Amino acid sequence: MKWITEFLTSTIGRKIVMSLTGLFLISFLLVHLIGNLQLLKGDEGEAFNVYAYFMTHNPLIKTVSYGLYFFILLHTIVGILLWAKNRKAKGQKNAITSGVKTSWASRNMALLGSLIFAFLLIHMGDFWWKMKFGSAPVAMYGGEEYKDLYRLCVETFSQPIFVIAYIIGMIVLAFHLWHGFQSAFQTLGLNHKKYTPIIQGLGKIFSIVVPVGFAIIPIIMYFS
Numbered sequence: 001m002k003w004i005t006e007f008l009t010s011t012i013g014r015k016i017v018m019s020l021t022g023l024f025l026i027s028f029l030l031v032h033l034i035g036n037l038q039l040l041k042g043d044e045g046e047a048f049n050v051y052a053y054f055m056t057h058n059p060l061i062k063t064v065s066y067g068l069y070f071f072i073l074l075h076t077i078v079g080i081l082l083w084a085k086n087r088k089a090k091g092q093k094n095a096i097t098s099g100v101k102t103s104w105a106s107r108n109m110a111l112l113g114s115l116i117f118a119f120l121l122i123h124m125g126d127f128w129w130k131m132k133f134g135s136a137p138v139a140m141y142g143g144e145e146y147k148d149l150y151r152l153c154v155e156t157f158s159q160p161i162f163v164i165a166y167i168i169g170m171i172v173l174a175f176h177l178w179h180g181f182q183s184a185f186q187t188l189g190l191n192h193k194k195y196t197p198i199i200q201g202l203g204k205i206f207s208i209v210v211p212v213g214f215a216i217i218p219i220i221m222y223f224s
Contacts (some may be wrong), residue, residue: 019184021075045150083110105179119169170211177207
């Protein structure tokens, strides 16, 4: 077990953990967006509630969700540890090698990650907590009572403050993904003069399309 401790306390080990957990979370974002787009089907929430019911009652999905929470925490904690170690080693706020041109996002990944984590806490408090323990609306599906998450979303996104907060959160996510997507592949050594530009291009597309996809949902729901 000693090698695991040494791996997790080394800089390269932590970077690999960041990359692997980051790629997992990127995959989750895409799946989550596809599910959330059901909110816009115009069927009074039937499709979204069926999707939400499946995601909250399927044993396999529920197990994966616990892994998701763990990976979010792990990604956040390791990211903070790397930032702190780099800051201490360089004697400055951002661990950037002098003379190397970097993007604003790459220089502020710790800040962006912290803001995203704060957004997740608010987001989960407003949806997940209400679903599990709060006063989420109730409906019937297949003769069984369940939490009407569509109605909860409608109520939440009828308030401008939540819509604005959600949009800001997606802007922060876009900047984080702009650097994080291609950085994850680079850390894992997946560099190739032919394929790396493709990965970078896909990363930029992903970092724009996915956050915009999430952001348009509360906007459309608010104005409709």
